[in-house]
Amino acid sequence: MPKATGNSAPKAISNIPLAETILSVLLQRIYDGVLAPGAHINEAMIAEEFKVSRGPVREAMRRLQGLQLITRAPYLKARVVELTQEEARELFEMRLALEGVACRLAAERMTAEEIQELVHELEQDRQRTLVGNNELAGKPSTDAPKVFDFHERIVRGSRNGRIIDALCGDLYHLLRIYRRRSGMVAERKSQAYAEHWQILRAIKARDGELAESLMRSHVGRAAEHLFTTDLPHLTGDVGDSRPA
Amino acid sequence: MPKATGNSAPKAISNIPLAETILSVLLQRIYDGVLAPGAHINEAMIAEEFKVSRGPVREAMRRLQGLQLITRAPYLKARVVELTQEEARELFEMRLALEGVACRLAAERMTAEEIQELVHELEQDRQRTLVGNNELAGKPSTDAPKVFDFHERIVRGSRNGRIIDALCGDLYHLLRIYRRRSGMVAERKSQAYAEHWQILRAIKARDGELAESLMRSHVGRAAEHLFTTDLPHLTGDVGDSRPA
């Protein structure tokens, strides 16, 4: 055994680099809002918390910077990005562009089986949603059980690894921060379901042109909904990045 | 004076982090093909060359990884990405998506003055191209003088910082590797000029829909041209990353 750094945290198995582990934990914290937008991140603090040196922490933070999730100036403290309304709009415009084309490609490339499965799951998800509709109050169940993500499925259907990475990776990280803001009222959710269904019909008909157009409208409406419902500029919880 | 690391390389002023400097140098080398696709990158070697420790080199490489320009597995040597034809196709599909929307936005948001200036420069560039058409043989002038880049201008006209960053930053890095492969024959160049002109007319007419459509076709044709002219799988020059 190398050094038995006496780590209390899970840390998983020790074959994957520490930086990877730290990165995923930091990502989760940003998602959960433990590290709220604008919060400072202190390398040494994180290092001490995980009982590792600053090297891996540094690497994790570089990658967060690459994901555009934190901003860093030479000697300044690193901060979690804080999207202005303008930047959020830009984000959605980009998503619109990519997800539109992804949807078109999906209409051309998804197998009949995949489409059929998606139809099935979409129906299943709707029923599940109608049941558990009133529990959107407090605690977001810690592990995000297995939220059926229609968009992700479509995107993956595009068979374009680069677009998949962008939407399900980099962009998705940012969108997630935004998503948890307005917990999507039931009304919008039902409308979204209808729109999803329309899109899926177009894909089933192999009408890429229509599918792209519908997806664009859908994403556009989602953005509009997000921007018109006044944004509660992220309540409190800034700072204090340590859990215990 | 701190330590006078006795560095012979430019290294610029010493206020900007070393990692930044190293990153830009490595980027340039990848562009120039000194570090060809598939070439291995050795941290220690780079560190010794720049007379710095491995820390900054590591950071620079993490950022290259973030830009998707190098691939890294836990304990394996880092390699400059080598795009398969499939991946290149994906790259162009993504570019098509983003540049299409960027073009639409540009049609809506560019000022009349910007458009007029672009018209002027496009005409100027055509004349310049017609003159210096036969010098595309050997040496690519070292500093890339100030190549008028129609696409970049359009993209920037979109006023969407995120799309601009993606296309002029991350994606552009990769496209640049590809671009230097086939040095665009004069025939295609002339056709591209015509297409540029069409796009610009649509923008001038504020027809975003048309502008997007035209840009998509344009990028699609460029991709097609690149893929049909058989790709000379990057001749030699692998390895030996040290200049002198």
Add this chain to the structure above:
DNA sequence: GGTCCTTCAACTGTTGACAGTTATAGGGTC
């Protein structure tokens, strides 16, 4: 009492050494 300058603490950038892992080259066996 307010403003400016000085000093200090906190944090980031950088370094060199050590530990662990992978790949390669060499020898031994079939």
Add this chain to the structure above:
DNA sequence: GACCCTATAACTGTCAACAGTTGAAGGACC
């Protein structure tokens, strides 16, 4: 002569300490 196993070398991951920079608290001066 070909294949497998073993040992070495090269390289990456990690660490702890040092150097330089920034921002703020405290005191001196107007």
